[in-house]
Amino acid sequence: xxxxxTTHFGFSTVEEGQKAGMVREVFDSVAPKYDLMNDLMSLxxxxxxxxxxxxxxRPTASMKLLDVGGGTGDIAFSFLKEGGGEVTVVxxxxxxxxxxxxxxxxxxxxxxxTWINGDAEKLPVEDHSVDxxxxxxxxxxxxxxxxxxxxxxxxxxxxxxxxxxxxxHVALPALEKIYDTYSFKVLPTLGSQIAGDREAxxxxxxxxxxxxxxxxxxxxITEAGLSQVxxxxxxxxxxxxxxxxxx
Numbered sequence: 296x297x298x299x300x301t302t303h304f305g306f307s308t309v310e311e312g313q314k315a316g317m318v319r320e321v322f323d324s325v326a327p328k329y330d331l332m333n334d335l336m337s338l339x340x341x342x343x344x345x346x347x348x349x350x351x352x353r354p355t356a357s358m359k360l361l362d363v364g365g366g367t368g369d370i371a372f373s374f375l376k377e378g379g380g381e382v383t384v385v386x387x388x389x390x391x392x393x394x395x396x397x398x399x400x401x402x403x404x405x406x407x408x409t410w411i412n413g414d415a416e417k418l419p420v421e422d423h424s425v426d427x428x429x430x431x432x433x434x435x436x437x438x439x440x441x442x443x444x445x446x447x448x449x450x451x452x453x454x455x456x457x458x459x460x461x462x463x464h465v466a467l468p469a470l471e472k473i474y475d476t477y478s479f480k481v482l483p484t485l486g487s488q489i490a491g492d493r494e495a496x497x498x499x500x501x502x503x504x505x506x507x508x509x510x511x512x513x514x515x516i517t518e519a520g521l522s523q524v525x526x527x528x529x530x531x532x533x534x535x536x537x538x539x540x541x542x
Contacts, residue, residue: 302438303505314438315414319388322366326390328491330367344529345369345431348460348536351527352427354379361425361450363415363443364433366391368398371408374429383420385413415443420450427451431460435506444519451541457521459537461512462503466532474533478503509535 302311309317322329333341348370354360354377362370366386374382386392392410399408413419415430415437428447437443447457465471478500486496507515509526512535516524521539528535 311438315387318436322388322391322495326366326388326394329391329394330369340530341432341534342369344460344534344536345373347527347529348429348431348458349373349377351536351538352429352456352458356380358426359383359424360427360429361385361418361420363418363428363430363447364436365429365431366395368395370429370431371395372399372402372404375404375407381407381409383409383411383425385411385415385418385420387412387414416446418446418450422449423452423455425450425452425455427456427458429458429460432462434459435461435502440507441515441519444516444521448520448541453541455541457516457537457539457541459512459516460534461506461537463506463512463528463532463535464508466509466528470531470533509537512537 300311301308302314303309337344352360352374354374356378358380360371360374360379360382362374362382362384364386365371365384366388368384371382371384384392384395386395389412392412396410399405411419415433416439428451430443430447434440434443451457465474479497482500483493483497486499487493506512509528509532513524513526516537516539520541522542524537524539526535526537
């Protein structure tokens, strides 16, 4: 296996061409229990993190949002609830989108929302067509993060906002050991008992550790051509929001 054509899948090394399919299988497997597992994994805190993202974004009636990897609809629903104009959800996993569409119907959300099965690295979206781009707990799963970031810049209008909510690196030493124990002991067990897939949540824990540091990811965003990059740690760095602008 040539190192030039490999990437990581959690702590494993795989062929680049295999990763997207492997990630798709993970989320296909957990889609029906994805939101329940998020609540259990974070004790509901992920909802506060997402609210912080939306508060920071400040939706307006004229704003058109592209939410990438948001298949089950959390960010899209919050955006519309807080006064956002139109939202397009792009997700590579059809099963996740199906869950999101069902949730939208249950909530009576039928207007100003579009669902597209598509790849973060090759978005089926026109150049300079959206006012804001959000991606939550997704970008660490793409094969080429730099390509996904370049796509974000491509689809944003000049003056458009990029925002990423992602698990990150704990900034509090006292929390680090507890978090490691939880991630590699408790999380896979919950995945086995609730979602019926221990391996999927073992991968998710490993993928978090392989993701760049807050500073490292900020550098990647800058290298992709976005400007005014900054980040804010959440819950001691367990997660972080990165913000940037398309100039």
